[in-house]
Amino acid sequence: MPKNKRPVPRKSANSPELKDEQQTTELCALALDLADESAGADIVAASTREELAQKHIDFQRLLRRLLAQGKNEVLYGAIELAREESLDGYRYLRNAVEEGAANLILRRDNAPDLExxxxxxxxxxxxxxxxDPAADFQDSDAYEALLHSFTDAGLESPKAQVVLVSHAYDLSEMARITYGQLQAMVREAAHSLTDKKIAAAPALERSLAAGWSATSFGPDDTAVELRFLLGFAxxxxxxxxxxxxxxxxxxDAYFAKRAAAYQKWTEQHAPLVARCLGRARGANPALTLNFLYQDLFFGARAQGQAEYDMLGLLSTLNQALAGHDPAALRAVIAPGGDDDEPALRVQLSHGDTVLVSVDKPLDPAAALDLALEDLADALSSLGVTDMSVSEDPLP
Structure with a gap:
């Protein structure tokens, strides 16, 4: 007689797994509704506006609770679920989670709220x-001056209190910081600024535990590395x-003023940042810095990742260009990667000979036209003028 299959254990109605699934579905559903309604906010009825306002309250309350509890599986699961349903919903939810993870409102009795x-x-x-990893943030005088520069130079409010982590994070370290961990780090920073007692900061300590990823640069190699300054205001x-x-x-004038202040800061305080970063491992210890824009944690991380990917693509294409006239080459941009990790593939050819095919990761939330425009600009900077876009993957 055939053996009966062992029954799959049923989840208890009160099991943590079932609760996580319910919260994942609820967060995703609220985000999808809010994304749909916000797209047509000008034409909805008053009753619908009230319902939408309540959904927004419910969404924020649930999101804040999940972040405070460090429910990463629920947060990431809801984002992936939204991605399968709607690109607008995916963008809405991911943006909300990223901004929420990097922010905390402190309610106080008989005093203004802090953020x-x-x-x-x-x-x-x-x-x-x-x-040189051994020289990372070893100059205490430079650190103190850099810390004060954020308010003195107008990057943050003159009345703001700023904490700067005395470590330059590499991309791998940044990538390991989850939504829940960042929220915990924000809470630890808030505690350090509002309580005179010294307290442990386990989330921050975890972010520093691995250190920089190993590199293969020789002492005479020209190196370009991405680092991040991380702070809390x-x-x-x-x-x-x-x-x-x-x-x-x-x-527009407000943002232009903020951008001008930041640009001035990068020019005036780059030497301070270089002192904090330490020195190179080669015979010439000097560092040359190129700054991207300050942003909330996940925005800055995405910005750095995108530029890092672009530099990698340009390096690969440059190697393929050796010995060729760029004006005589043809570039085709086409879909690459897969559903989980989409990419844009650039194929460079000379006549019928393919010189190189290289992928640049594509953020699912990014506008495709802007991504294509960035690639076209990159190819133009190399002297390639014959470009086309294919809707189908390349063979």
Missing amino acids: IDAFAIPVFVHSQGGL MKRADDAFYKVPAGEKAA
Whole structure:
């Protein structure tokens, strides 16, 4: 007689696994509804507006609770579920989770609310032989001056309190920081700024545990490495410094002023950042820095990753160009990767001979037209003018 199959254990109605599944579905469903409704917000009825407002409250309450509890499986699971259902819903949910993970509102009795954000600054470091890990943030005077520069130079409000991690994170270290871990780090930073007692910071310590990834640079090699400054800024939630004006022109002027202040900071304080980063391992210890824009943690990480990927693509294409006239080559941009990790593939050919095919990862939430425009600009910078886009994958 055939043996009966062992029954699959049923999940208890109160099991943590079932609760996680329910919260994953609930968070995704709320995000999909909010994304759909926000797209047509101008034409919805008053009753629908009230329902939408309540859904927004429910969504934020659930999101804050999941972040505080470090429910990474639920958060990442809901984002993937939304991606399968709707690109707009996926964008809405991912943006909300990323912003929520990097932010915390501190409610106080008989005092204004405080707000703390986790920000990061990506910087590309050019050196001979690569950065020396032993010299990372060893200059205490430079660190103190750099810390004060964020408020003195207008990157943050003059009334803000800023904490800067005394370590330059590499891309792998940044990639390991999850939504829940970042929220825990934000809470630890808030505690350090509001409580005089010294407390342990396990989430921050975990982010530093692995250290930089090993590199293969020789002492005479020209190295380009990506590092991130990571900090936390706490201020009153109603601080006028961060309030964006309502009018379009006024808002543009506000952001232009902030951008100009940041550009000036990069020019004036690059030597301080270089001192904090230490020295190169080659005979010439000097460092040359190229800054990307300051942003909230996940925005800065994505910005750095995208630029890092582009530099890798340009390096590969440059090697393939050796001995060829770029104007005589043809470039085709086509879909690459797979559903889980989409990419844009660039194939460079001379006549019927394929010189190289290289993929650049594509953020599922990114606008395709902008991604194609960036690749076209990159190819143009190499002197390639014959370009086309294929909707079908290349053979």
